[in-house]
Amino acid sequence: MTDSSSERIAAALRAWIETAPPGARLPSSRALVAQFEASPVTVQKALRALTRQGLVETRPGVGAFVRESRVLQPHDYGWQTTALGAPPRRIPQLSAALRVVPNDVIALHSGYPDADLLPSRLVRSALARAARAETALSRSPAAGLPELQSWFAAELAAVTARGLIAPKASDVVVLPGSQSGLSTLFRTLVGAGEALLIESPSYWGAILAAAQVGVRLVPIPAGPHGPDPADVEQAFARTGARAFYAQPNYANPTGAQWPPDVARRVLDIVRDHHAFLIEDDWAHDFGVTTESSPLAAHDDTGHVVYLRSLTKSVSPSVRVAGLIARGPARDRILDDVQAQSMYVSPTLQAAALDVVSQPGWQTHRRTLRDQLARRRDLLVAAMAGHAPAAQLEAVPPGGLNLWFRLPDATDLRRLTADCEDAGVIVAAGDDWFPAEPTGRYLRLNYAGPHPAAFADGARVVGKALSRD
Amino acid sequence: MTDSSSERIAAALRAWIETAPPGARLPSSRALVAQFEASPVTVQKALRALTRQGLVETRPGVGAFVRESRVLQPHDYGWQTTALGAPPRRIPQLSAALRVVPNDVIALHSGYPDADLLPSRLVRSALARAARAETALSRSPAAGLPELQSWFAAELAAVTARGLIAPKASDVVVLPGSQSGLSTLFRTLVGAGEALLIESPSYWGAILAAAQVGVRLVPIPAGPHGPDPADVEQAFARTGARAFYAQPNYANPTGAQWPPDVARRVLDIVRDHHAFLIEDDWAHDFGVTTESSPLAAHDDTGHVVYLRSLTKSVSPSVRVAGLIARGPARDRILDDVQAQSMYVSPTLQAAALDVVSQPGWQTHRRTLRDQLARRRDLLVAAMAGHAPAAQLEAVPPGGLNLWFRLPDATDLRRLTADCEDAGVIVAAGDDWFPAEPTGRYLRLNYAGPHPAAFADGARVVGKALSRD
Numbered sequence: 049m050t051d052s053s054s055e056r057i058a059a060a061l062r063a064w065i066e067t068a069p070p071g072a073r074l075p076s077s078r079a080l081v082a083q084f085e086a087s088p089v090t091v092q093k094a095l096r097a098l099t100r101q102g103l104v105e106t107r108p109g110v111g112a113f114v115r116e117s118r119v120l121q122p123h124d125y126g127w128q129t130t131a132l133g134a135p136p137r138r139i140p141q142l143s144a145a146l147r148v149v150p151n152d153v154i155a156l157h158s159g160y161p162d163a164d165l166l167p168s169r170l171v172r173s174a175l176a177r178a179a180r181a182e183t184a185l186s187r188s189p190a191a192g193l194p195e196l197q198s199w200f201a202a203e204l205a206a207v208t209a210r211g212l213i214a215p216k217a218s219d220v221v222v223l224p225g226s227q228s229g230l231s232t233l234f235r236t237l238v239g240a241g242e243a244l245l246i247e248s249p250s251y252w253g254a255i256l257a258a259a260q261v262g263v264r265l266v267p268i269p270a271g272p273h274g275p276d277p278a279d280v281e282q283a284f285a286r287t288g289a290r291a292f293y294a295q296p297n298y299a300n301p302t303g304a305q306w307p308p309d310v311a312r313r314v315l316d317i318v319r320d321h322h323a324f325l326i327e328d329d330w331a332h333d334f335g336v337t338t339e340s341s342p343l344a345a346h347d348d349t350g351h352v353v354y355l356r357s358l359t360k361s362v363s364p365s366v367r368v369a370g371l372i373a374r375g376p377a378r379d380r381i382l383d384d385v386q387a388q389s390m391y392v393s394p395t396l397q398a399a400a401l402d403v404v405s406q407p408g409w410q411t412h413r414r415t416l417r418d419q420l421a422r423r424r425d426l427l428v429a430a431m432a433g434h435a436p437a438a439q440l441e442a443v444p445p446g447g448l449n450l451w452f453r454l455p456d457a458t459d460l461r462r463l464t465a466d467c468e469d470a471g472v473i474v475a476a477g478d479d480w481f482p483a484e485p486t487g488r489y490l491r492l493n494y495a496g497p498h499p500a501a502f503a504d505g506a507r508v509v510g511k512a513l514s515r516d
Numbered sequence: 517m518t519d520s521s522s523e524r525i526a527a528a529l530r531a532w533i534e535t536a537p538p539g540a541r542l543p544s545s546r547a548l549v550a551q552f553e554a555s556p557v558t559v560q561k562a563l564r565a566l567t568r569q570g571l572v573e574t575r576p577g578v579g580a581f582v583r584e585s586r587v588l589q590p591h592d593y594g595w596q597t598t599a600l601g602a603p604p605r606r607i608p609q610l611s612a613a614l615r616v617v618p619n620d621v622i623a624l625h626s627g628y629p630d631a632d633l634l635p636s637r638l639v640r641s642a643l644a645r646a647a648r649a650e651t652a653l654s655r656s657p658a659a660g661l662p663e664l665q666s667w668f669a670a671e672l673a674a675v676t677a678r679g680l681i682a683p684k685a686s687d688v689v690v691l692p693g694s695q696s697g698l699s700t701l702f703r704t705l706v707g708a709g710e711a712l713l714i715e716s717p718s719y720w721g722a723i724l725a726a727a728q729v730g731v732r733l734v735p736i737p738a739g740p741h742g743p744d745p746a747d748v749e750q751a752f753a754r755t756g757a758r759a760f761y762a763q764p765n766y767a768n769p770t771g772a773q774w775p776p777d778v779a780r781r782v783l784d785i786v787r788d789h790h791a792f793l794i795e796d797d798w799a800h801d802f803g804v805t806t807e808s809s810p811l812a813a814h815d816d817t818g819h820v821v822y823l824r825s826l827t828k829s830v831s832p833s834v835r836v837a838g839l840i841a842r843g844p845a846r847d848r849i850l851d852d853v854q855a856q857s858m859y860v861s862p863t864l865q866a867a868a869l870d871v872v873s874q875p876g877w878q879t880h881r882r883t884l885r886d887q888l889a890r891r892r893d894l895l896v897a898a899m900a901g902h903a904p905a906a907q908l909e910a911v912p913p914g915g916l917n918l919w920f921r922l923p924d925a926t927d928l929r930r931l932t933a934d935c936e937d938a939g940v941i942v943a944a945g946d947d948w949f950p951a952e953p954t955g956r957y958l959r960l961n962y963a964g965p966h967p968a969a970f971a972d973g974a975r976v977v978g979k980a981l982s983r984d
Contacts, residue, residue, distance in 0.1 A: 055781060066678070097784060102816060103679050115679050123681065125818045125843025127790045131758045132705070132848060163653045175647030175863060179640050185631045187832040210534070211571050211583050213591065224692050224835075227858040237600070240708070253858070260855035290599045313523060316565060322595045348570060350593045364655040365863040367692075375593025380600060387728035388856070390695040390721070395643060395833040396861055 057084050057094035065103050065114050074104065074112040149473050154497045154505040157475040159300070160364055161334075161448060161495040165419060167403060167412040171363045174402035175395075183394035190386045192222025192370075193397045199404065200370030204344055204354060213348040215372050221382050224392045225367040226330065226357035230257035232384045233353060234293075237324050237377065238263045243289035247275055249451075249480035249489070251300040251328065254293055258482075265482040268292075270299065272442035274306035277313035284321040291324040297340040298331035301480045301491040302451045303444020311343050318351050324377070325352045333361035333413060334495075335446040336421045350375035358400050360448075361416075368392060368400040420495060423502075424450070427494040430502040435510030438490060448495040451477070454488040454513065463490075466512040472505045525552050525562035533571050533582050542572065542580040617941050622965045622973040625943040627768070628832055629802075629916060629963040633887060635871060635880040639831045642870035643863075651862035658854045660690025660838075661865045667872065668838030672812055672822060681816040683840050689850050692860045693835040694798065694825035698725035700852045701821060702761075705792050705845065706731045711757035715743055717919075717948035717957070719768045719796065722761055726950075733950040736760075738767065740910035742774035745781035752789040759792040765808040766799035769948045769959040770919045771912020779811050786819050792845065793820045801829035801881060802963075803914040804888045818843035826868050828916075829884075836860060836868040888963060891970075892918070895962040898970040903978030906958060916963040919945070922956040922981065931958075934980035940973045 057080065064074075075083065080091045095112055098104040105115045149155050178184060183193070191197060197220040205214035223229045230253065238244045240262035246254065248267035258265055266283050268275045274296065283289065292314070296306040306314070318325045325343060332340045344354035350373070357369040373381055403409060424443070427450055431438055438452035454463070460476040467474050477489025490509070497505065525548065532542075543551065548559045563580055566572040573583045617623050646652060651661070659665060665688040673682035691697045698721065706712045708730035714722065716735035726733055734751050736743045742764065751757065760782070764774040774782070786793045793811060800808045812822035818841070825837040841849055871877055892911070895918055899906055906920035922931070928944040935942050945957025958977070965973065 055777070055784075059777065059780070070679075100787065100817075101814070102681075103677075123817050123842070125845070128818055128843045128845050131790050131792065132845060135848065160655065166653055168653055172647050172652055175652055176644055179643035179647060184640055184643055184833050185634055185636055185831050187628065209571075211538075213570075224861075225858060228696075228856055231856050256855045260852060309523075309527065312527070316523070319568065322599050324599065346569070349568075349591050350596055363653050365652050365861050367859075367861045374591070375596045377593070377596050377600060380603065384728060387724045388696055388699050390693060391835075393692075393833050393835045393861070393864055396864070 053084070053086050054090045054093035054097065057086060057091060058097045060084070061094060061098060062103065065098070068114050070114050072114045074114070076111060147473070152471070153468075154472045154501045154508075156492040156496055156505055157473040158493050158496045159448070160360060160493075162497070164498070165416055165495055166363055167409065170403045170406050170408050170412065171366065171399070174399040174406075175366075177402055178395045178399040181395075181398055183398040186394055188222075188391045188394040188397060190391050191218075191382055192220060192392060193394055193401070196220075196222055196368075196370070196397045196401045199401055200356065200372065203356070204342060204372055207342065207345040208348070209346050212346070215344075215348075215374070219372050219374050219378060221371045221373070221378070221385055222392050222397060223369045223371055223385065224389055224396075225359050226328065226355050226369040227253050227257065228385075228389060229355050229369055229371050230254050230293075230328070231260060232381055232388060233291075233326050233355070233371075234258055234261040234263050236380045236384045237291050237326065237353065243287040245280065245283050245287075245289050245292035245294075246482050247294055247299060248482050248486070249301055249477065250293070250482060251295060251330070252479040254328065255480075255482050258293075267482045269486075270302070270304065272302065272304050274299070274304055274310045275314070277310060277317060280314050281317045284317060284323060289321075289323065291326055292318060293326040293328065295328045295330060296343050297329055298334060298444060298447030300330060300447065301449050301477065301489075302441070303447040303449055304442070305338060305341075305445050306343075308341075311341075312346070315343055315346060315351070319349065323351070327352050327354050329354060329356045330360065331447045332356050333416070334420060334448055336417060336424055336444070338445040340446065344372060348374070350377060353377060353381075358404065362400055362403050366396050366400050366403070368396050420446075420448070423494040423499050426499050427492060427502050427506070430506035431492070431509070434503065434506035435513055437513045438509065448493050450492045450494060452490045452492065454490055456488060458488040458513065460488055462515075463512050466515065467508050470508040470512070472508040474509060521552075521554050522558045522561035522565065525554060525559060526565045528552070529562065529566060530571065533566070536582050538582050540582045542582070544579060615941070620939070621936075622940045622969045622976075624960040624964055624973055625941040626961050626964045627916070628828060630965070632966070633884055633963055634829075634831055635877065638871045638874050638876050638880065639834065639867070642867040642874075643834075645870055646863045646867045649863075649866055651866040654862055656690075656859045656862040656865060658859050659686075659850055660688060660860060661862055661869070664688075664690055664836070664838070664865045664869045667869055668824065668840060671824070672810060672840055675810065675813040676816070677814050680814070683812075683816075683842070687840050687842050687846060689839045689841070689846070689853055690860050690865060691837045691839055691853065692857055692864075693827050694796065694823050694837040695721055695725065696853075696857060697823050697837055697839050698722050698761075698796070699728060700849055700856060701759075701794050701823070701839075702726055702729040702731050704848045704852045705759045705794065705821065706757075711755040713748065713751050713755075713757050713760035713762075714950050715762055715767060716950050716954070717769055717945065718761070718950060719763060719798070720947040722796065723948075723950050726761075735950045737954075738770070738772065740770065740772045742767070742772055742778045743782070745778060745785060748782050749785045752785060752791060757791065758789075759794055760786060761794040761796065763796045763798060764811050765797055766802060766912060766915030768798060768915065769917050769945065769957075770909070771915040771917055772910065773806060773809075773913050774811075776809075779809075780814070783811055783814060783819070787817065791819070795820050795822050797822060797824045798828065799915045800824050801884070802888060802916055804885060804892055804912070806913040808914065812840060816842070818845060821845060821849075826872065830868055830871050834864050834868050834871070836864050888914075888916070891962040891967050894967050895960060895970050895974070898974035899960070899977070902971065902974035903981055905981045906977065916961050918960045918962060920958045920960065922958055924956060926956040926981065928956055931980050934983065935976050938976040938980070940976040942977060
């Protein structure tokens with residue numbers, strides 16, 4: 049219980065300490081008892097409070113002194129261990145893919161395209177225009193700027209299968225990046241403790257968001273042709289899951305694109321099970337030999353919830369994504385988005401819309417496709433030449449990455465350390481597995497380092513591999 | 517189970533439909549049975565799949581036809597009702613305080629300052645500089661740009677009580693607005709189903725975030741002098757809560773600032789209970805007759821987790837907030853922030869830092885203080901003159917709002933509707949109560965509409981009140 053007389057004494061001493069030199073001796077307990085007409089217990093309580101607050105230090109048998117700032121020691125935060133308890137679930141550490149590394153290394157690990165591949169001129173002029181626009185000083189509606197909602201809807205509507213109702217602007221929720229969309233979708237469509245189907249391997253950011261929400265992941269093996277629909281059917285039937293998170297186009301990390309018949313069969317299975325397909329079209333703008341073909345374009349029954357990010361293709365600084373959902377699911381999602389982040393900076397929304405509305409955006413995308421193709425093929429060739437032990441399961445038709453299987457005996461930790469010692473950063477494949485990895489893998493980003501460095505990078509990987 | 521022969525038929529028909537005119541009649545079931553050498557059951561299954569996908573419509577007794585796009589009806593998303601289930605908890609609707617309204621009304625409801633009170637020139641030039649900076653095309657470390665971390669730490673360090681260890685840059689996590697910080701803090705420091713102490717009334721955004729996370733709110737009455745520490749002590753002892761969310765400076769909605777002795781006593785109670793004080797210093801830059809005096813400045817033991825937003829004082833478009841926490845709590849918080857949003861746009865971070873680093877920022881804050889004082893006093897006078905039935909419990913020393921108690925018989929819904937009919941938007945006090953409201957209240961934002969409209973606004977409120 050609070051004790052106002054000890055507090056009164058502590059307050060008076062605090063005022064005295066404010067003006068006293070560090071190291072000054074406080075009046076003795078006996079003197080304080082007399083001065084404040086209080087019991088020794090009360091005086092001791094006041095002194096303990098001041099000690100706890102770091103204002104006073106007590107030397108047993110000598111007295112209490114104003115604490116000197118220069119002897120300050122970092123606190124022991126042990127009390128938090130009890131207050132925090134064990135986390136309800138362990139959120140994995142951030143993947144190596146997000147590591148920021150010095151400029152002088154060959155960075156094959158990153159999940160982002162090099163600045164050379166971004167529409168830099170468009171981004172800078174869009175941001176400059178946004179600085180002058182009304183949006184620089186205003187809020188945004190919770191679901192996003194209507195013009196940007198319309199753009200996201202129109203992009204999907206343009207490819208929506210004939211006979212289906214195209215999405216409307218009001219089906220769109222603008223998000224501060226797709227990562228927050230994943231958290232929201234797992235929270236609203238799945239929920240803690242519930243089952244979520246996920247490809248294996250799959251995007252580590254989705255595995256991270258799933259851990260945060262506490263959903264139970266049900267991994268479905270997925271190779272160069274996506275998952276086997278029979279596996280998907282079985283997993284739904286066995287677990288009663290209500291959702292499947294997938295990247296049907298240029299899956300991260302494998303780069304796989306589902307063949308049309310796999311896409312159709314999975315969509316039918318999802319419908320049969322009255323479930324959601326959470327389609328993460330992260331690499332929509334990174335087609336190399338094909339175009340991204342969203343499953344959402346073949347659904348108007350609210351089964352596919354579609355996520356498209358502009359962060360990677362416009363600029364990592366323009367964190368904007370669009371989510372398209374229909375029916376009550378969209379309302380539930382919007383409620384969560386609002387409670388989580390209120391609204392997205394209208395400056396970023398306006399800048400993103402500006403970039404993708406410029407004629408230069410289409411030119412940029414064409415150039416980008418050529419650059420990605422050249423880079424992809426160069427890295428494939430470099431690895432084949434210098435690191436033949438690393439097996440590429442398939443040359444991906446799009447995305448940013450190559451996914452290599454390594455010999456089973458490979459010590460991944462040693463391999464990545466050896467590469468790093470030689471100035472090459474690579475990402476061990478383990479981060480992309482929702483459960484135990486089924487083999488030793490390496491993900492290399494051909495959109496990251498300058499292609500001139502590919503041969504050197506591959507040589508280092510090959511040398512590290514041959515050491516095993 | 518998947519049925520590959522019905523799928524084969526459906527795929528063939530789909531291809532045929534692609535080229536057929538809308539309304540065209542499909543071959544009869546009998547013809548299809550013959551053509552595909554399949555059973556009637558299999559053919560029916562294929563037709564049902566096409567119907568479900570909206571490609572075909574069946575007229576019983578007549579046949580199946582290619583569906584016409586122009587007769588498309590909106591879907592019934594009833595299946596989602598089962599898939600979604602009842603929400604684990606009801607997230608309240610967005611408060612009236614976030615409503616976007618036309619320009620020609622007197623908007624006393626908003627939670628944001630008018631654009632006239634923003635450092636517009638600084639914001640625009642900061643965004644323009646950010647458009648040219650490297651940050652326009654790059655990512656940010658998960659915890660924020662180091663320079664901005666340093667600024668947030670230095671702001672709190674400058675007022676940290678002598679003898680205490682000042683916060684370091686590495687104690688700071690930069691957030692995309694303080695709303696996401698509230699979700700993160702409630703998730704990591706409290707957790708679903710656990711108790712969280714909260715002032716009553718309190719910020720509706722915190723009540724919203726608490727509902728999203730599913731924490732159990734324990735309301736503590738808080739008047740013009742903050743909460744009664746004895747109530748806080750009792751609530752901690754009774755519930756075993758590990759955290760108290762509070763706005764000790766210029767609480768929203770009341771504008772109350774805790775007197776120093778209340779602050780000290782609450783801090784001692786929090787420490788005694790090995791708990792966290794989640795201090796939301798939302799109005800740090802909105803002192804009117806006093807300065808904001810963070811409790812975090814009196815703690816270096818990791819008990820106070822401090823949240824400061826720049827969104828309201830710099831620009832609602834520059835959504836940036838800083839969170840300061842020490843010890844393992846900071847690590848747990850950062851893990852959640854990463855899983856939720858990865859990182860904050862470095863463009864927004866750079867722009868925010870640019871604004872607050874300009875000499876003009878201090879000038880702006882001084883001008884702002886005078887403007888807020890004048891506006892506050894004008895609205896107080898206007899309400900006293902034109903709406904005497906509305907009782908102001910205290911003239912707040914800072915913040916953006918006045919908090920009026922209305923006669924108990926007031927029909928708040930009718931009152932706000934009457935005001936709106938007369939072109940004045942006001943916010944009913946109910947949104948700010950974590951439980952049933954203890955009376956009828958009105959929150960009026962003196963920083964919202966132009967002061968020239970205050971008299972008219974107050975007259976409308978007074979007239980609506982006199983009707984009850």
